[in-house]
Amino acid sequence: MGLAPESAAIEVKGLWKIFGSAAEKVLNSEDKHLEAAPLREKTGCTAAVRDVSFTVRPGEVFVVMGLSGSGKSTLVRCLTRLIEPSAGEISIGGEDIGKASPTRLREIRRHRVSMVFQHFGLLPHRRVIDNVAYGLEVQGATKAARHERAREILSLVGLDGHGDAYPDQLSGGMQQRVGLARALAVDPEVMLFDEPFSALDPLIRRDMQAEVIRLHREVGKTMVFITHDLSEALKLGERIAIMRSGSIVQLGTPEDLVGAPADDYVADFVRDVPRSHVLTLRWIARPPEPGEALDGPALPAATVVKDAIEVSSGSGHPIRVMDGDELVGVVDRVDMLSFLAGHETPAVRAGA
Amino acid sequence: MSATAVGSPPRVKLPRWAVPAAAAVAFAVGYVVFRGVGTLPHDDEAGTFVALTDAREWVDDNKNANPVFLYFINYIRLFIDGLFQTFETVLHALGWPGLLGVMGGIGWLAGGWRIALLGVAGFASFGVLGVWEHSVDTLALVATAVLLSLLAGLPLGVWVGRSPRLRRAITPVLDYMQIMPTFAYLAPMVLFFQIGAPAGVAATIIYAIPPAIRITALAIEQVSPTAVEASASLGATRWQTLFKVRLPLARSTMTLAINQTIMMALSMVVIANLIAAPGLGSDIIKGLSRENVGIMLPAGLAIVVMAVVLDRTTMAAARQRAHAGLSLLKLAVAAGIAAVGVGLAYALPPEFPSALELQMGGPVNEAVRWAERTWYPVTDALKEFTTRLLLNPLDGVLTTAPWWLIAAAVLAFAFWAAGVRPALTALGCLLAIALLGLWEHSMQTLTMVFVAVTVTLAIGLLLGIAAARSPRFSAVQRPLLDAAQTMPSFVYLLPALALFGATRFTAIFASVIYAVPPVVRLVEEGLRGVPPTVVEAALSAGSTPGQLLRKVQLPMARKSILLAVNQGIVMTLAMVVLGAMVGGGALGYDVVSGFSQRTDFGMGFAAGIAIVLLGIMLDRITQGADRRPSPQKRKPI
Numbered sequence: 001m002g003l004a005p006e007s008a009a010i011e012v013k014g015l016w017k018i019f020g021s022a023a024e025k026v027l028n029s030e031d032k033h034l035e036a037a038p039l040r041e042k043t044g045c046t047a048a049v050r051d052v053s054f055t056v057r058p059g060e061v062f063v064v065m066g067l068s069g070s071g072k073s074t075l076v077r078c079l080t081r082l083i084e085p086s087a088g089e090i091s092i093g094g095e096d097i098g099k100a101s102p103t104r105l106r107e108i109r110r111h112r113v114s115m116v117f118q119h120f121g122l123l124p125h126r127r128v129i130d131n132v133a134y135g136l137e138v139q140g141a142t143k144a145a146r147h148e149r150a151r152e153i154l155s156l157v158g159l160d161g162h163g164d165a166y167p168d169q170l171s172g173g174m175q176q177r178v179g180l181a182r183a184l185a186v187d188p189e190v191m192l193f194d195e196p197f198s199a200l201d202p203l204i205r206r207d208m209q210a211e212v213i214r215l216h217r218e219v220g221k222t223m224v225f226i227t228h229d230l231s232e233a234l235k236l237g238e239r240i241a242i243m244r245s246g247s248i249v250q251l252g253t254p255e256d257l258v259g260a261p262a263d264d265y266v267a268d269f270v271r272d273v274p275r276s277h278v279l280t281l282r283w284i285a286r287p288p289e290p291g292e293a294l295d296g297p298a299l300p301a302a303t304v305v306k307d308a309i310e311v312s313s314g315s316g317h318p319i320r321v322m323d324g325d326e327l328v329g330v331v332d333r334v335d336m337l338s339f340l341a342g343h344e345t346p347a348v349r350a351g352a
Numbered sequence: 353m354s355a356t357a358v359g360s361p362p363r364v365k366l367p368r369w370a371v372p373a374a375a376a377v378a379f380a381v382g383y384v385v386f387r388g389v390g391t392l393p394h395d396d397e398a399g400t401f402v403a404l405t406d407a408r409e410w411v412d413d414n415k416n417a418n419p420v421f422l423y424f425i426n427y428i429r430l431f432i433d434g435l436f437q438t439f440e441t442v443l444h445a446l447g448w449p450g451l452l453g454v455m456g457g458i459g460w461l462a463g464g465w466r467i468a469l470l471g472v473a474g475f476a477s478f479g480v481l482g483v484w485e486h487s488v489d490t491l492a493l494v495a496t497a498v499l500l501s502l503l504a505g506l507p508l509g510v511w512v513g514r515s516p517r518l519r520r521a522i523t524p525v526l527d528y529m530q531i532m533p534t535f536a537y538l539a540p541m542v543l544f545f546q547i548g549a550p551a552g553v554a555a556t557i558i559y560a561i562p563p564a565i566r567i568t569a570l571a572i573e574q575v576s577p578t579a580v581e582a583s584a585s586l587g588a589t590r591w592q593t594l595f596k597v598r599l600p601l602a603r604s605t606m607t608l609a610i611n612q613t614i615m616m617a618l619s620m621v622v623i624a625n626l627i628a629a630p631g632l633g634s635d636i637i638k639g640l641s642r643e644n645v646g647i648m649l650p651a652g653l654a655i656v657v658m659a660v661v662l663d664r665t666t667m668a669a670a671r672q673r674a675h676a677g678l679s680l681l682k683l684a685v686a687a688g689i690a691a692v693g694v695g696l697a698y699a700l701p702p703e704f705p706s707a708l709e710l711q712m713g714g715p716v717n718e719a720v721r722w723a724e725r726t727w728y729p730v731t732d733a734l735k736e737f738t739t740r741l742l743l744n745p746l747d748g749v750l751t752t753a754p755w756w757l758i759a760a761a762v763l764a765f766a767f768w769a770a771g772v773r774p775a776l777t778a779l780g781c782l783l784a785i786a787l788l789g790l791w792e793h794s795m796q797t798l799t800m801v802f803v804a805v806t807v808t809l810a811i812g813l814l815l816g817i818a819a820a821r822s823p824r825f826s827a828v829q830r831p832l833l834d835a836a837q838t839m840p841s842f843v844y845l846l847p848a849l850a851l852f853g854a855t856r857f858t859a860i861f862a863s864v865i866y867a868v869p870p871v872v873r874l875v876e877e878g879l880r881g882v883p884p885t886v887v888e889a890a891l892s893a894g895s896t897p898g899q900l901l902r903k904v905q906l907p908m909a910r911k912s913i914l915l916a917v918n919q920g921i922v923m924t925l926a927m928v929v930l931g932a933m934v935g936g937g938a939l940g941y942d943v944v945s946g947f948s949q950r951t952d953f954g955m956g957f958a959a960g961i962a963i964v965l966l967g968i969m970l971d972r973i974t975q976g977a978d979r980r981p982s983p984q985k986r987k988p989i
Contacts, residue, residue, distance in 0.1 A: 077581075080585060082581060082584055082585055105587075106587040106589065107587065108587070109584070109585055109586060109587035110586065110587030111587075113585075114585065114586060115582070115585040117578050117581065117585075118578075119576075119578045120578065121576065121578035121579045121581060121582030121583075122579070122582075123579055123596075123597060123600070123601070124601070125600040125601065125603070126600075134583070134586060134588075134596070135586035135587070137596070138586060138587060138588040138589070138592050138596070139587070179582075182582075182586070186586065192585075
């Protein structure tokens with residue numbers, strides 16, 4: 001945050017989406033701040049997205065997480081106006097999406113932003129290769145060109161040799177690979193994922209998450225990833241926005257969410273997350289006490305606590321937590337044990 | 353009188369049957385007191401009839417002077433006629449070997465060699481039955497009507513599927529087109545297009561186009577929204593999404609639309625023979641008017657066979673896998689089969705070889721006479737029982753009661769069953785019938801509908817419940833129901849006539865066998881639609897099968913059962929009117945004589961309108977009951 005617009009891949013400011021015939025009226029009145037139930041009773045409208053603002057950096061994996069009905073799917077559709085937002089500004093790569101003409105919008109959807117869907121949205125009457133090539137086909141690419149590109153992408157997502165199959169001959173995980181390939185084939189700057197793996201079995205979901213991490217490393221796209229699964233969010237997201245009834249209640253790194261939940265709702269969410277798997281040494285480091293030995297092993301501040309346990313138990317001296325060459329603080333065995341036992345840590349106390 | 357039925361509910365809580373029972377008593381008393389007063393007896397020379405007949409004469413006289421006819425309707429007539437002539441010429445020119453070859457090729461494309469064989473054998477049977485020429489005429493008529501229906505109906509259906517506003521506008525129109533008994537279309541068509549093929553095609557189009565529009569719209573709406581969204585998210589234009597996503601995904605459902613259009617057209621084309629359109633129907637009408645089953649049977653069988661072949665062929669096409677495209681090889685094989693047939697047409701005589709024809713007229717009539725003699729005690733008892741115990745008393749009551757008492761009774765019943773608007777619609781329909789001068793005949797028709805519907809529902813519910821409870825029974829019954837639903841309505845008159853001769857009961861019998869299959873199907877589907885968890889919960893609470901049925905399944909299937917009642921009534925009305933051809937009399941007879949005698953045109957036309965009014969009345973009452981919440985919830989507490 002605090003980035004200049006030209007260095008942001010996506011910038012959203014004050015976005016609203018209100019469903020219902022009286023949407024315009026609600027937006028211009030104070031009614032829009034009502035809770036969901038009284039709002040529906042009074043106006044017949046539903047506010048799916050309420051005053052949402054965020055920025056996504058180029059190359060970042062940005063996760064929007066929330067339970068069903070929290071407005072996350074509406075939010076992601078507003079980004080390319082698959083759902084027309086009621087108010088607010090959206091820019092992608094510096095271009096104002098709200099002001100784009102239908103033709104321009106189509107150009108943006110064709111070349112700059114593509115999307116992967118929860119229920120895949122594959123076309124059952126087309127072969128896999130023609131599904132993958134669909135985006136290029138509507139752009140008007142020749143058959144030879146789009147098939148060549150589609151074959152390339154199919155091998156990138158591990159579906160070599162399945163090009164001539166039909167979608168209903170593939171397993172769910174493979175179908176979503178086709179969806180992924182279709183989104184990748186147009187070589188977009190931004191990829192949007194709308195709960196892409198929630199219809200899959202847990203094991204296949206894990207494979208697909210690994211696949212997304214690998215693809216992100218290889219192709220380096222900016223990704224906006226919608227999910228209702230916290231562990232998926234923590235695994236993939238560089239930053240996570242948690243949504244509740246249309247608003248973002250907290251936006252931060254996985255550590256921020258787990259270490260310093262903004263309210264009880266988020267705290268409740270992250271309660272079962274093993275904190276030692278998410279929090280880094282930075283969170284539990286404390287200033288050295290006078291006279292404390294500063295010759296223990298040095299570890300970077302970004303080290304996850306669980307990876308520091310072994311070092312800590314193998315040394316009698318406190319660990320020096322370093323940010324580059326600078327000493328952030330120290331962590332000794334007692335600090336480590338009390339953190340693992342679930343006691344408050346100095347940093348959390350300070351943060352809360 | 354109506355105050356008893358519609359008055360405000362009293363404070364003291366009466367049993368739920370009290371108000372209807374009191375109303376029934378009030379009407380009974382009213383009938384006894386006013387019997388014979390205020391009846392509206394039928395008069396063949398009623399003012400409305402004469403005025404309508406004069407209007408037709410005027411239209412006929414001025415047809416070639418009026419610009420609407422001169423520049424518009426006459427051209428439509430010429431266009432339809434031209435198209436029909438083309439089809440007729442081509443089909444006849446193919447000769448029987450050519451047509452069999454083409455049918456084989458189409459069947460092969462649609463569903464492989466089984467369907468191809470069915471098509472060839474089925475069409476060959478037209479020749480064997482000795483009705484080749486008439487069958488080809490019917491086929492040409494069906495082809496013309498279906499082609500025009502689809503040309504208009506499919507694009508309109510796509511549009512309706514994409515525009516909720518258009519959908520709201522067009523739905524009531526389609527509703528009326530479908531509840532209008534087929535008979536009612538004919539008279540106005542004659543007025544505009546004269547008698548002959550064009551009028552027949554036009555009437556058939558009106559009857560056959562609603563499913564084309566409705567099912568296409570449904571198919572377009574049902575396309576997976578994710579696929580559409582995925583297409584939009586990749587920047588496809590609306591037309592690209594329509595042609596690359598919506599239409600391909602809707603294809604198999606749209607084939608169903610084509611199937612339904614063909615089936616409807618086939619059943620109407622036969623009726624269109626009444627206004628001198630050529631084809632198989634003329635044999636049936638000839639047979640019906642002479643009570644000669646031997647003449648009708650070959651034509652009736654040919655129609656059934658044609659229906660089965662066309663139905664199976666289009667259904668096979670609909671069932672093909674979504675991505676089994678037409679390969680060049682398949683096309684080549686189909687073309688090859690067709691070419692063999694066309695080639696043989698040059699080598700073989702154009703007439704279907706008479707050696708292969710089956711002369712069945714004589715033996716069939718023998719068999720019918722034998723059946724009449726042998727089963728006389730049973731059929732006669734059945735006929736007498738229904739006529740004396742149900743038809744005559746009810747007929748007597750309805751025709752001797754004052755018209756206003758009946759109108760009030762209908763109003764009260766419609767209000768109780770369906771609410772204010774349907775009640776007012778029903779009243780309006782009855783008043784219009786009275787004004788048309790067809791009160792007595794309408795009451796007679798209504799009597800037959802009542803009796804037929806009662807029997808239909810009793811049988812339909814029984815069979816439906818049986819099928820829902822016993823999968824084995826359902827499996828046996830299902831093919832019979834399927835077959836029954838592909839048969840054009842006219843065909844049902846045949847067995848009825850063969851068994852019972854020409855009486856009112858014959859019409860009722862025909863409408864019962866015509867309307868039972870859809871009722872059974874709807875009841876069974878409704879009962880099966882009850883979620884298994886609910887059934888399981890009821891069983892785990894210790895319900896007996898009877899309790900389960902009465903307390904859980906029937907109430908939960910209420911919507912389907914009411915729909916079954918509605919369908920039963922609408923179909924019965926259509927058939928009872930058609931039953932005029934086998935002695936049903938009343939409105940249907942008026943319509944038929946309106947076609948056959950110029951001087952009766954007015955009465956026939958008015959009777960057509962009266963049938964539509966009856967149809968609307970019965971449909972609104974039953975549909976209204978369907979839309980209402982269940983009776984317990986309705987009462988404000």
